[in-house]
Amino acid sequence: MALSPVLGKLVSKRVVLASASPRRQEILTNVGLRFEVVPSWFKETLEKSSFAAPYEYAVETAKQKALEVANRMHVKHLRTPDIVIGADTIVSVDEQILEKPVDKQDAYRMLSRLSGKEHSVFTGVVIIHCSSKDNQLETEITDFYEETKVKFSDLSEELLWEYIHSGEPMDKAGGYGIQALGGMLVEYVHGDFLNVVGFPLNHFCKKLAELYYPPLKHTIQHIKHDSIPSVDTFESLSDGESESSSFKEHKGASKLDSPSGVIYNSENSSGVRTDSVIPLENQNGVSDNATKVPSKILDLMDGFRASKALFVASKLKIFDHLKKKSPQKAADIANEVGTSVCGTERLLDACAALGLLEKTPQGYRNTDSTNTYLASDGEFSLHGYIIHSNDHLWPLFTHLESAVKEGSRQNHRAFGKKTEDLFNDYYQSQEVKQRFMAAMHSIAHLTARDVATAFDLSEFKTACDLGGCTGALAHELMRIYPNMKVTVFDLPEAIANTSCFQPSEQCTAPVTFVSGDFFTDDLPEADLYILSRVLHDWPDEKIHVLLKKISTACKPGSALLVAESVLDEQKTHPPRVVLQSLSMTEGKQRSGSEYKQLLEKYGFTNTQIKITGNLLDAVLCFK
């Protein structure tokens, strides 16, 4: 893809996204940018009336968010990032600035104000280049904003409330998400769609192009433009140039201090006439028709190497060793792990290249996210799921060609077993059972908070998590809703092995574990039943038995909470979920409307869907 040359400039840098917004993370991840997420603690409380224009407020808020993270990392974590990116999205209507609603009433006020009208969405973006001199943080700040105009249809009260009850508005500026259900409210969009979603990617790439490939004096011509330079400014740039043209060497020629005398005007996207400068060719003299590197395809070609490097480093517990002691040299790690020095060094370098480790002259060390997600004792460790991916999914995926030809799961080829019964497979050996439970625990623990808070569940006094395995979600529910009693109902083989997954500090009443088979045994009584990562695994006949049973067990007013990754209506997004389907289980991944239809068939109504931005979404329906 043509965007890669400029993003490629960031590959060797420690890039930090100072934002908790899952949408920003996704937009940047989707174009292959590698970065660490450090959400900002800056409170969005700047006095709005002190800004002459709404975009100035968004830019200043973005700047404060990013500066807070840069300072905190420098002072507290003693790790100065190279680049911190901050952003702030606001909605502006009738000269008012709307941020995220504080509650449903607030969402109602915002959405009724937007109904039938055109409004502007501004995202302010700040790119901070950081360095440390004499232990002082030095920053060079680049900022810009983007405006997109959006018009809503007239919204009926009923539609408005139904939308608010979906839970979608709550973490979104203006109280809507154009990328999901909120898209249905929109009559037209003028401008960059991704800007509305939370990050103006196109403008960001242009800005980087401007910073990293500043035009040289002899190759520029002055042209009058109606807007910012065309996308060719960065599309035509090859990545083949040497590192000497990186930002550091060229920063003198950037807008901050331009030796060529070229001043880059402050930009806007709303058609204000500005003088701007575009290069006739990039500074390598590479012409526009030079071969472009299809980076997305190359990334896909190499994806298996990256996955396997992660799997092997996890299996060898390298991240655990580095969490206990760092920095460490390759030879020391090889010695501890019992591997070859040359092989270990290559693996460690690969992990550093992938952004999982930092390589310093003193040795290798984990990044913060590696400590959190990859060390096996990290609070939100994915270790169990990674080992499951290596030992179970990898062999299955090596037979993908046969799976596609035959349309069936490849257990027999991958494991020499004819059985299609996933759970019998898993529970036959103690080792496989523990691995499978650790994998399920990883995902359940990581997603528990978002699933438990997707809806206000405080009205339910008793809940039963069917197939709740280690009880990760059950514990989180009891922590969040202290008046709720939660039972986990799962196969005896699973219940017998839950003890090592229980939280060390029990700050709530204990979760009750009951063993049984949800297809054949009576279900424990509850006001709220939960099916987390169950429905996608089973064929329709089994789902029929299960949902019929739950529906019968539910009293009027009881509810069912389904936690699954919900596909978009086209069933091509999120790609992670679409790819999961290739395992060829007898079940399937479903879109929001498919879940709604399925649940309605069993007498559940008022279905609400919350896309959480985490690995699992939540669907709540009532009997």
Ligand SMILES: Cc1cn([C@@H]2O[C@H](COP(=O)(O)OP(=O)(O)OP(=O)(O)O)[C@@H](O)[C@H]2O)c(=O)[nH]c1=O
């Ligand atoms: C209009 C619109 C907004 N959003 C989201 O609204 C949040 C804005 O809030 P923010 O303060 O800029 O960001 P945040 O989520 O609080 O994160 P942080 O950067 O940590 O402050 C961001 O999430 C955006 O995606 C959507 O997802 N879709 C839309 O159509």
